[in-house]
Amino acid sequence: MYRYDEFDQDFVKARVAEFTDQVERRLAGEITEEQFRPLRLMNGVYLQLHAYMLRIAIPYGTLNTGQLRMLAHIARRYDKGYGHFTTRQNIQFNWPALSDIPAILADLASVEMHAIQTSGNCIRNVTADHFAGAAADEVADPRPYAEILRQWSSVHPEFSYLPRKFKIAVTGAERDRAAIQTHDIGLHLKKNAEGELGFAVYVGGGQGRTPMVAKKIRDFLPEKHLLSYATAILRVYNLYGRRDNKYKARIKILVHETGTEEFARQVEAEWAALKDQELTLPEADIAAINAYFAPPALAARPEGDEVVKLARLDSKSFADWVDQNVITHRRPDYAAVTISLKGIGEAPGDASDSQMEAVADIADQYAFGEIRVSHEQNLILPHVARADLKAVYDALVEIELATPNSGLITDIIACPGLDYCALANARSISVAQEISRRFASLERQRDIGELKLKISGCINACGHHHVGHIGILGVEKKGAELYQVTLGGSADEHTAVGEIIGRGFGPDEITDAIETVVETYLAHRLDRSENFLDAYRRLGPAPFKEALYGGEAKAA
Structure with a gap:
């Protein structure tokens, strides 16, 4: 895990001191809220529907236990006892007093954390596969490259005031678990025929009111040219991206209107002028960053399979949890564990202060002190000996975080919506x-199989509804809430934007509508091996429209 050097520490402390002065001036009435707005946004502070909200950066979703305990402390002392983990692998606190935020930032700085560039028209928190460094199918750990991008982009003088916010994601496996094609820049770490590391580069993905899938503009970029090529992309965007209309200011619009081939040509021309200059990554620097992400010393634990086998026989609930929330590790004696923050009937992505502290204790005892945050709003223990899985499960049961629903219909991604957000409809x-309560039966969930359901409270799509197998978008119509359903989206290596299926549903109708969609799938699937997304792509929307709207679908 990366550790701050002296420059990092001095920079973050200076930013805390600067913002402390800005907050004092705002509280004294020396500056207006409008004058304060750009200053607070540079430090991750939003004005939500009821209060200020603080968004804290968790670079590439990686935390140590000291950092997680600090987040628990902040939740308990400065908020209402919980935090909300987001689809950007960050955490948000929804109720801090403005007067307390400088103290929160100082506490964060003491454990090498901050809230810089979690808002504003800049390069936001760089995200990565939450199983990075542990996954059995990984070519290489993408986090060192995410860290290189983080260091390069932090308060970058040329790219701090872009036309619009800018998001980068990196994955190191063929199975894309970082949703790279929904990002402004998506990087797929791979090897060429000679065994050299490099990246497939995607540009122009995004959601919001104009969802688009990123276009591949380079199949293989040598590792050493990562920063020079990223600079070329951003320079083209910074020069030609629109600043007259924020709804058309994202790079996805520029790529669409320019055309993929022409945009790629412009990037290549810009890159040709700078690729062999000071932005070339020296091998020694890459090696130094890689050293920070060396895996822990994983001692051989050959007894693991037998321990798990006996525990499964003794406990069906443990067996269910292993089947659903545990994945294969690159070391056969180990596993990676998903800690679901989607308990039945609970707010997706929320964790209490006591739960965070308990997870930190579990990670210290059984997972080498490391925790990940997934963009699916769950926590991950990336390195757990299989022999310790039952002990981890028992500890999670104690804190009500052992729900065995990873990847199932109740593992819902959802934004805070109108309960908190001033933008929500x-x-x-x-x-x-x-919906979670309706599908509470684990037997039913497992019969349905893999199904990613995602909910957004407005067109900004913070809940990623566009790329849900089933997506739900909350809109406002004539002063009332209405929910629009999309089907067939995905955010993996075959990213697709879901199709709007028809008219929306009221709050008292939407759960029944989702059940109808699910039952239609079950009635039409070839067998249990055909998951929802595959069945939808085979069947198309017709049977789902017929089931939802009957005669309305035929008339349309």
Whole structure:
């Protein structure tokens, strides 16, 4: 895990001192809220529907236990006892007093954390596969490259005031678990025929009111040219991206209107002028960053399979949890564990202060002190000996975080919606809770199989509804909440934007509508091996429209 050097520490402390002065001036009335707005946004502070919100950066989703305990402390002392983990692998606190935020930032700085560039028209938190460094199918750990990008982009003088916010994601496996094609820049770490590391480069993905899948503009970029090529992309965007209309300011619009081939040509021309200059990554620097991400010393634990086998026979609930929330590790004696923050009927992505502290204790005892945050709003223990899985499960049961639903219909992604967000048109949390309760039966969930359901409370798509197998978008119509359903989206290596299936549903209808969609799938699937997404792509929308709208679908 990366550790701050002296420059990092001095920079973050200076930013805390600067923002402390800005907050004092705002509280004294020396500057207006409008004058304060750009200053607070540079430090991750939003003004939500009811209060200020603080968004804290968790680079590439990696935390140590000291950092997680600090987040628990902040939740308990400065908030209402919980935090909300987001689809950007960050955490948000929804109720801090403005007067307390400088103290929160100082506490964060003491454990090498901050809130810089979690907002504003800059390069946001760089995200990565939450199983990075542990996954059996990984070519290489993408986090060192995410860290290189983080260092390069932090308060970058040329790219701090872009036309619009900018997001980068990196994955190191063929199975894309970082949703790279929904990002402004997506990087797929791979090897060429000679065994050299490099990247396939995707540009122009994004969601919001104009969802688009990123286009591949380079099949293989040598590792050493990562920063020079990223600079070329951003320079083209910074020069030609629109600043007259924020709804058309993202790079996805520029790529679409320019055309992929022409945009790629412009990037290549820009890159040709700088690729062999000071932005070339020296091998020694790459090696130094890689050293920070060396895996822990994983001692051989050959007894693991036998221990798990006996525990499964003794406990069906443990067996269910292993089947659903545990994945294969690159070391056969170990596993990676998903800690679901989607308990039945609970707010997706929320964790209490006591739960965070308990997870830190579990990670210290059984997972080498490391925790990940997934973009699916769960926590991950990346390195757990299989022999310790039952002990981890028992500890998670104690804190009500052992729900065995990873990848199932109740593992819902949802934004805070109208309960918190000033931009939202409709509630998200209550819809997620009701759907979760409707599908509470684990037997039923497992019969349905893999199904990614995602909910957004407005068109900004913070809940990633566009790329849900089933997506729900909350809108406002004539002063009432209405929920639009999309089907067939995905955010993996075959990214697709879901199709709007028809008219929306009221708050009292949406759960029934989702059940109808699910039952239609079950009635039409070839067998249990055909998951929802595959069945939808085979069947198309017709049977789902017929089931939802009957005669309306035929008339349309």
